[in-house]
Amino acid sequence: xxxxxxxxxxxxxxxxxxxxxxxxxxxxxxxxxxxxxxxxxxxxxxxxxxxxxxxxxxxxxxxxxxxxxxxxxxxxxxxxxxxxxxxxxxxxxxxxxxxxxxxxxxxxxxxxxxxxxxxxxxxxxxxxxxxxxxxxxxxxxxxxxxxxxxxxxxxxxxxxxxxxxxxxxxxxxxxxxxxxxxxxxxxx
Amino acid sequence: xxxxxxxxxxxxxxxxxxxxxxxxxxxxxxxxxxxxxxxxxxxxxxxxxxxxxxxxxxxxxxxxxxxxxxxxxxxxxxxxxxxxxxxxxxxxxxxxxxxxxxxxxxxxxxxxxxxxxxxxxxxxxxxxxxxxxxxxxxxxxxxxxxxxxxxxxxxxxxxxxxxxxxxxxxxxxxxxxxxxxxxxxxxx
DNA sequence: TGTACATCAGTGAACGCGCGTTCACTGATGTAC
DNA sequence: TGTACATCAGTGAACGCGCGTTCACTGATGTAC
Numbered sequence: 001x002x003x004x005x006x007x008x009x010x011x012x013x014x015x016x017x018x019x020x021x022x023x024x025x026x027x028x029x030x031x032x033x034x035x036x037x038x039x040x041x042x043x044x045x046x047x048x049x050x051x052x053x054x055x056x057x058x059x060x061x062x063x064x065x066x067x068x069x070x071x072x073x074x075x076x077x078x079x080x081x082x083x084x085x086x087x088x089x090x091x092x093x094x095x096x097x098x099x100x101x102x103x104x105x106x107x108x109x110x111x112x113x114x115x116x117x118x119x120x121x122x123x124x125x126x127x128x129x130x131x132x133x134x135x136x137x138x139x140x141x142x143x144x145x146x147x148x149x150x151x152x153x154x155x156x157x158x159x160x161x162x163x164x165x166x167x168x169x170x171x172x173x174x175x176x177x178x179x180x181x182x183x184x185x186x187x188x
Numbered sequence: 189x190x191x192x193x194x195x196x197x198x199x200x201x202x203x204x205x206x207x208x209x210x211x212x213x214x215x216x217x218x219x220x221x222x223x224x225x226x227x228x229x230x231x232x233x234x235x236x237x238x239x240x241x242x243x244x245x246x247x248x249x250x251x252x253x254x255x256x257x258x259x260x261x262x263x264x265x266x267x268x269x270x271x272x273x274x275x276x277x278x279x280x281x282x283x284x285x286x287x288x289x290x291x292x293x294x295x296x297x298x299x300x301x302x303x304x305x306x307x308x309x310x311x312x313x314x315x316x317x318x319x320x321x322x323x324x325x326x327x328x329x330x331x332x333x334x335x336x337x338x339x340x341x342x343x344x345x346x347x348x349x350x351x352x353x354x355x356x357x358x359x360x361x362x363x364x365x366x367x368x369x370x371x372x373x374x375x376x
Numbered sequence: 377t378g379t380a381c382a383t384c385a386g387t388g389a390a391c392g393c394g395c396g397t398t399c400a401c402t403g404a405t406g407t408a409c
Numbered sequence: 410t411g412t413a414c415a416t417c418a419g420t421g422a423a424c425g426c427g428c429g430t431t432c433a434c435t436g437a438t439g440t441a442c
Contacts, residue, residue, distance in 0.1 A: 047432090
């Protein structure tokens, strides 16, 4: 029996390719992620990679879709707890930097992809639902946006290395501190 | 006298190139911005563009530097007013989407560029100063980060087209609503 | 248990293209005298 | 006012390269009978 490295059929090339693409995006940004480099990392012809995703944009689209799915799954575990929802959001971004980067970069994606649209709107609905359960009534939307923007900004700045040293190292802790501050004002 | 279009010397090619680069980034993301396309837009040889920036990365670095300088100038007009500082931040991002995109994308920049480092730290200092003047004492850093993350997140989500329709259209108004919410909690 | 066949996964070669960079050179500008 | 010269801005051609996409084909897998 041939070793896993030299089998004709890879087994799950699609998943492996997404992993390689994520690693490339994470380390060098989207421009460092090419069809051919992904294939090289998996010792596979680049036509094989294209075979699974249609074209290059298809890789990013699949990555973004997977990102929204993972995020939704993560958030689902913290329904109803606004603070933990925010912390989970940041943890997702830090743990999946490539997915996160690609999810909010429309210029890289197939705008009309059905799976992407589905995954995205499921996630968005969850974020809004989280806020609704907290506030209720007037100002709900603004609180939801505030919370989302806050954690999104924290995650983005952290990933960009823009947070000041000493503070940027534990984004989850910052999120707790900062969200508590916001929550304190709301609860009075 | 030759027309402006056919002069040998452009006049201010450096500035013009930055403008063209910004337009390209704004409409198609950083990957749509190439040395050759910038040159094409200005009817100039691409070697001329390289002459001014050294290499491609030099263009993005110059754009980011200009961005930090513009942002600092904008923020300087609202020293001491936390809310207006935030609104100005968002207004800058929306008005200079390409600069904003490139400023926080380290993989595109010359990490060791002196002018960039100077402009960046001047801006950061201003943001921190704004928060310090508001809060004072314990929790200052966390409030500064919270405010920054909030407006950064709002701007980023708006530019990505991720804010829900109806809310995403006037990011400045959202900022006011949301910052007022945060400020209300703090002030009690 | 075998055999035929459809389907799917991956190959390998070829394509044309646009890219960033380099370089010797030319045209324009400004400054010193 | 002229002239010489240094400096700076921009040209144009050439380079090699890696890219995304396409296509006819082959190998592997699974399913029906």
